[in-house]
Structure formats: C-alpha cells, structure tokens
Amino acid sequence: xxxxxxxxxxxxxxxxxxxxxxxxxxxxxxxxxxxxxxxxxxxxxxxxxxxxxxxxxxxxxxxxxxxxxxxxxxxxxxxxxxxxxxxxxxxxxxxxxxxxxxxxxxxxxxxxxxxxxxxxxxxxxxxxxxxxxxxxxxxxxxxxxxxxxxxxxxxxxxxxxxxxxxxxxxxxxxxxxxxxxxxxxxxxxxxxxxxxxxxxxxxxxxxxxxxxxxxxxxxxxxxxxxxxxxxxxxxxxxxxxxxxxxxxxxxxxxxxxxxxxxxxxxxxxxxxxxxxxxxxxxxxxxxxxxxxxxxxxxxxxxxxxxxxxxxxxxxxxxxxxxxxxxxxxxxxxxxxxxxxxxxxxxxxxxxxxxxxxxxxxxxxxxxxxxxxxxxxxxxxxxxxxxxxx
Amino acid sequence: xxxxxxxxxxxxxxxxxxxxxxxxxxxxxxxxxxxxxxxxxxxxxxxxxxxxxxxxxxxxxxxxxxxxxxxxxxxxxxxxxxxxxxxxxxxxxxxxxxxxxxxxxxxxxxxxxxxxxxxxxxxxxxxxxxxxxxxxxxxxxxxxxxxxxxxxxxxxxxxxxxxxxxxxxxxxxxxxxxxxxxxxxxxxxxxxxxxxxxxxxxxxxxxxxxxxxxxxxxxxxxxxxxxxxxxxxxxxxxxxxxxxxxxxxxxxxxxxxxxxxxxxxxxxxxxxxxxxxxxxxxxxxxxxxxxxxxxxxxxxxxxxxxxxxxxxxxxxxxxxxxxxxxxxxxxxxxxxxxxxxxxxxxxxxxxxxxxxxxxxxxxxxxxxxxxxxxxxxxxxxxxxxxxx
Numbered sequence: 001x002x003x004x005x006x007x008x009x010x011x012x013x014x015x016x017x018x019x020x021x022x023x024x025x026x027x028x029x030x031x032x033x034x035x036x037x038x039x040x041x042x043x044x045x046x047x048x049x050x051x052x053x054x055x056x057x058x059x060x061x062x063x064x065x066x067x068x069x070x071x072x073x074x075x076x077x078x079x080x081x082x083x084x085x086x087x088x089x090x091x092x093x094x095x096x097x098x099x100x101x102x103x104x105x106x107x108x109x110x111x112x113x114x115x116x117x118x119x120x121x122x123x124x125x126x127x128x129x130x131x132x133x134x135x136x137x138x139x140x141x142x143x144x145x146x147x148x149x150x151x152x153x154x155x156x157x158x159x160x161x162x163x164x165x166x167x168x169x170x171x172x173x174x175x176x177x178x179x180x181x182x183x184x185x186x187x188x189x190x191x192x193x194x195x196x197x198x199x200x201x202x203x204x205x206x207x208x209x210x211x212x213x214x215x216x217x218x219x220x221x222x223x224x225x226x227x228x229x230x231x232x233x234x235x236x237x238x239x240x241x242x243x244x245x246x247x248x249x250x251x252x253x254x255x256x257x258x259x260x261x262x263x264x265x266x267x268x269x270x271x272x273x274x275x276x277x278x279x280x281x282x283x284x285x286x287x288x289x290x291x292x293x294x295x296x297x298x299x300x301x302x303x304x305x306x307x308x309x310x311x312x313x314x315x316x317x318x319x320x321x322x323x324x325x326x327x328x329x330x331x332x333x334x335x336x337x338x339x340x341x342x343x344x345x346x347x348x349x350x351x352x353x354x355x356x357x358x359x360x361x362x363x364x365x366x367x368x369x370x371x372x373x374x375x376x377x378x379x380x381x382x383x384x385x386x387x388x389x
Numbered sequence: 390x391x392x393x394x395x396x397x398x399x400x401x402x403x404x405x406x407x408x409x410x411x412x413x414x415x416x417x418x419x420x421x422x423x424x425x426x427x428x429x430x431x432x433x434x435x436x437x438x439x440x441x442x443x444x445x446x447x448x449x450x451x452x453x454x455x456x457x458x459x460x461x462x463x464x465x466x467x468x469x470x471x472x473x474x475x476x477x478x479x480x481x482x483x484x485x486x487x488x489x490x491x492x493x494x495x496x497x498x499x500x501x502x503x504x505x506x507x508x509x510x511x512x513x514x515x516x517x518x519x520x521x522x523x524x525x526x527x528x529x530x531x532x533x534x535x536x537x538x539x540x541x542x543x544x545x546x547x548x549x550x551x552x553x554x555x556x557x558x559x560x561x562x563x564x565x566x567x568x569x570x571x572x573x574x575x576x577x578x579x580x581x582x583x584x585x586x587x588x589x590x591x592x593x594x595x596x597x598x599x600x601x602x603x604x605x606x607x608x609x610x611x612x613x614x615x616x617x618x619x620x621x622x623x624x625x626x627x628x629x630x631x632x633x634x635x636x637x638x639x640x641x642x643x644x645x646x647x648x649x650x651x652x653x654x655x656x657x658x659x660x661x662x663x664x665x666x667x668x669x670x671x672x673x674x675x676x677x678x679x680x681x682x683x684x685x686x687x688x689x690x691x692x693x694x695x696x697x698x699x700x701x702x703x704x705x706x707x708x709x710x711x712x713x714x715x716x717x718x719x720x721x722x723x724x725x726x727x728x729x730x731x732x733x734x735x736x737x738x739x740x741x742x743x744x745x746x747x748x749x750x751x752x753x754x755x756x757x758x759x760x761x762x763x764x765x766x767x768x769x770x771x772x773x774x775x776x777x
Contacts, residue, residue: 003532005519007512014514302510305472306575307499307527310492386472389508 008319022288026328029281034336040270042349044257046185053126060219067259073215085235087227092122093216105154105167114188117199129180136177144178149190286372301388310381317377321369420446425478440634449609456631462615470581503577507584509568511556517567518552524574542570561588580612598624651721673748684739691728700745705738
C-alpha cells in the first residue's frame, strides 16, 4: 500500500491549545444534546416508573385506558375471572388515585399527589419498603412517602422527622411511617404508598358510593413458572370480556411512553431542544472546522496545485472531523454522566445514560462534524488554487 | 524568377514567436502559449491584465521572467501552472490543452508540474522531510524511496542537519529551501517558481541556482522563474521581460550574445556599444528558409536587414539578363544594410544555398539604431565613400 503522511491527525494535534478549544467546543455540543435527550428520556422514563416496578408478566387494563392518568377502571371481578385462566399463578389489583387526591401539609394550601395502594399480602410492586414497613402500614391512615416528591408538599427530609409530620389527605389526618423512592413525572409531583384498607378510607367516593376497592386501575398477572406469555395472553383475551385488555408489561410501558412523547407538550419541547442542540452543534463544529481549513488554505492550495484531487481533501477533512467528534465526545460523555447523576439527585427524575443513548449521541456528533466538514471544504474544492493563496 | 508555392511555404517568418534553431535541431517544445488574454474582475471592474501573449518553452530550458510588479508575470505563471482557469487564448503544457480542460485533466497536468511559491506554504504540523514527501505521495514511490529522495534534496540544499525540524524551528530561508525541495522532489517535467530565491542569502541562492541548472541539463526539466533577483539572471537560457501585460522582449541569452558578436563584426556597427547592439538584437526576429529560397531580389525596395545565424547564401548580381554569383556568405555575416542606408533598391539577389536561419531587423528599427549614433553614421558614410 502506498504510504500516506497522517496529515489530518498531525494538523489536528499540532497546536495543543487550539485542539483543546476545538475539543471543548464539540464537547459542549455533545453535552447539549445529551442533556436534551436525557431530559426527554428521563421524563418519558419517569412516566413508567410504576409500571416498571410491577411484579408480573402481564397487566390487565380497561380497554378505555389510553394512559395511566386516564383513570379508567374496571371491576375487580374481572381479576377473579382471570385467575381461572390456565397458566395464571396469581392476579393482584393496583389502586391509583391522583387528580382526586389532595394533600395539605400544615396550613398550606393543598396539592394533588399520586396515591398508590396494594392489598396486604399481594407481592405486586417491587418496592422493598412495602415489606419492611408492613406492620406500620397496617396502622390507621398510614402511608409511605416518596422521597423524590417535590418540596412544595413540605415532607420532612430525614426519616427520623416523619413522626412530626402533620398533613391531611382529602381532609383526613395522615401519618407517614416510612420512605421509599419511585420518582415523579409529568403528571404527578409526589407519591404516597399505602395498603388497600387505608386507601378505601381516603377515597370513599371512588366507586360512586359502593366499595371503593371494587374498582381497580391495573390487574397484575403472574404466570406459572412453565407458562408461556403468548399462550396465556391468548387465553386471557379469549376468556375476558372485550372491555378488558391484557398486555405484556413491556408493551404497556412502550404504549405509555409513546403516549407522553406524542401528547405531552414537554416531550415535544425536549425533542425540539435536542434538535436545536444538533443545529448548534453543527454551527460550533462548522466554525471549528472552517477556521482550521481557512488557516491552512494556502497549504491546501499548494497540495491542490501539486495535483491532489477533491477526494483527498474530502477524505482529509472527514478524517479530521471523525477524530474531532471522538475526542469531543469522550469528555462530553463523562461530563454528561456526572450531570445526570447530579440532576437525578436534585430533580428526582430518572436520568439514565444508557449505552444505546451514548451510541446515538456519538453517531449524531460524527454526523454533525461530517456535515460541517463537507460544508467547510466546499470552497477548497471549487476554487482555482490561485484564488486560495 | 517567380517565387513558387513551395518556396513560399519553405520560408517561415517567425515574428510571433522566435525560433532559435532550424527545424530538426529544435529541442522538444513543452509549453505553447498562443493569443493569451486574461481578465480580473467582472462587469464594470473587469480589467484586462494579459494582452495577446505568445510564448513557447522548450525541454531543458531555464526561462527567467522579469518585469515591474503588476506586469502580469505571476498571472502568466499561474495560468501556465493550471492554478487559474484559462479565459482566452490557448495554453498547451506537454501537448495538453489547458483551456476548457476537465478536473481530471487539470490534475494530470498538475502532476507533471512542480511549484515553488514565493510564500513557502509548508504545513507547520509536518517536519521538513514530511513536507517534501507530501509532493511524492501522489506517485508510486515506496516510503523509503521518498525519504531517501527528500533527504538527498534537502541535504543538497544545506538542510541535512534539519531533516526532522518543523517549520517553526526553521528560518525563513530554510523554509524557502524546504519548499524548493518539495517543488522538485517528484521529478516534474516543468518547474514553475515565483521568486524562489527572495528569502535566500547569496550562498544558498547560488546553491539553488546550481541545482536548477543541473536539473535542467541532466533531467531535461523546463524551469520558468519569475524573479527580481539580479544575482540569478546568469542561470537563464532565456530572459522574458513583461510590461503592462505584454511580453515586451524575449531574449535567448546565449543567442543574444552571439548575435551581438555578429553585429559587432559588421563594419558599420563597430562604433556601437554592447548595450545598443543588444537592444538591436532584441528587436530582430527570425526567418527560416530551405535551400534555394530567394530572400531578397535585385531591384526590390529595401525593407530589412539580415544576419545569418545558420546556413549559407549566395549574393547574385544580375546584369543584362546574366546572373553571376558575386559572393557567398555564411554564419555571422550580414547583408541588406547598404540599400537601407542609401534608400536605393536592392542591388543584388540573395538566395539560400542551404537551409538557413536568418535574424531580421525591420527598416525603422535599423534607421533608429543608425540615428542613435552620429559617429556610426559618419563612419558608414566614410565607408561607403571609400567603397565607391
């Protein structure tokens, strides 16, 4: 193979100070995109935290339930029917109230909070504090509080201060007996967790005067160890009336996220934000790459005069852009990762930096640099060498 | 005796571009420029910078282009080097027409050309050696071949101890020499250089000049230099002077020296200084004739003065229908001055005996030259008086 001087690398690394400026510029763009996508992801992810914690392979919902906040409920007897279906080991209800739950701390005005309830003895939510505080939760009007709940509720910060808490849920004195961590989302600013009997006391109006626990929000289905999800789903769909929908848990999670991405203005805004980050990234990269090419224009023109062709220059610039995007990506990634941790701590949002997201942003960065490189090199390709000196 | 068609065709007047040797003796032509015009700007600010230029360059020739700044030398050089698009006229480099050439054709042409720019244009990120190698990477050299060649050239130019220095650690002159090595490294057939010695001291300037001379002689490179540097004029085979976008004079240095020698031998001119003779020589053009061609005919009006560069002619006087060869002239001899001075018609016919190359001076230029020296005129009158 013919030998080639690694000009792209040499040019890029020759001036260390300049390289640092360029790399930090690209890193900035990377952080921008990571943040926007991160927020978007976190917000979407936060909406399905409850669903993710469900301990079951299949979930039963009302056919009318397009999203969790729709609060479309169904009769608990459907759960008894479902239990008879072959392959089903157990079915447990999950009760949720959000718009109708008003929490007042001290003398402040009240704020809506999401209240989730499980029957005692049902192992339906992956929240270890449920078992830990089992005895306390059996007490009258007791609840666990989500420590990621917004500060406006005025919940005590430390577990030892919970005793002193005085608050009313729907006008009824509430005792906080422990803490757990779930996360807030678009629709809810905080979470309380309690047992079904207490839930019934707070939401007596739930079933329009009937047994408040008669209407359930979700039915969580656990399968026999050897049962296949597909077959049980088929059986469930056959034996349940058409107003009940049986979905695999993962499918429900996707449906919920899609709903929020498409319908919540916030989801749209963060998508626009991510796009803006991309555009700003292109501008930054273009500035860097263009300035670099402009500074070397005479040398490149000399190469052109020697008989170097367009492909060479395009390759050269793209190679340089590739190095730049990788070099800029790594610190951007690290800084984003740290920021995610900090933000998750502060906001209670689930900021997770998955490898898939990282890969996506790396590709976006490479794309940004490629586009700007191609734009920046066009003058060099088009002009007569004499005009470039 | 009428001039036949063949005779006519066999006599070629080279007013547009000089030819300095008879066909067959001529070296290979590598550059051919005809009717070259060039404009800068567009619309109202369109300005013509080159006017109807004709220029040829031959294998192994070193051409120096001089002229005041803004005279179009560099523009001509960049057009020749495919660095600008040819607008009007024709440029052929190694038989490749540049006007309207495609991108691929331009790239092919560029690879036969080596450039040395006034600004060194070296990559700061590369060492001297790597910069030179960049010129060779387009060709099929191995890595070690490239490095050996680069090292050899750089050493030759006095940079042997600085092969691996980056430009920031080299002086202006050293950088210039790296750029020169880069322009020559791939063994181009044509080297174009814009003020290559401007940044060099006397010694390295000489070294560059001797290298160029060697490459022109041994490798048959054609070298075109734009320069104001008087110190290197002696390397030139040819000096082209441009003024206001036109080639004003094009002097083959050795040839000019020879012609001056010839002119000096003419009795009539022996009072003139070398400078005046050189100016006269510069105004002459060449004519080629096959054997047996009639150059001037007895009884014609006199228009020109001739110097024989190559070949032989017979002087034939015709009296009462009888032709008689009164003399035979050879290389270095002149004829035609007498009739121009007296204003009489030609008193003899001149016919070539062999293929002949003549230098021709027009009537007006001849008169100007004569008037420029009073002593010359007196001298001539005396000579003519004595001859009668």
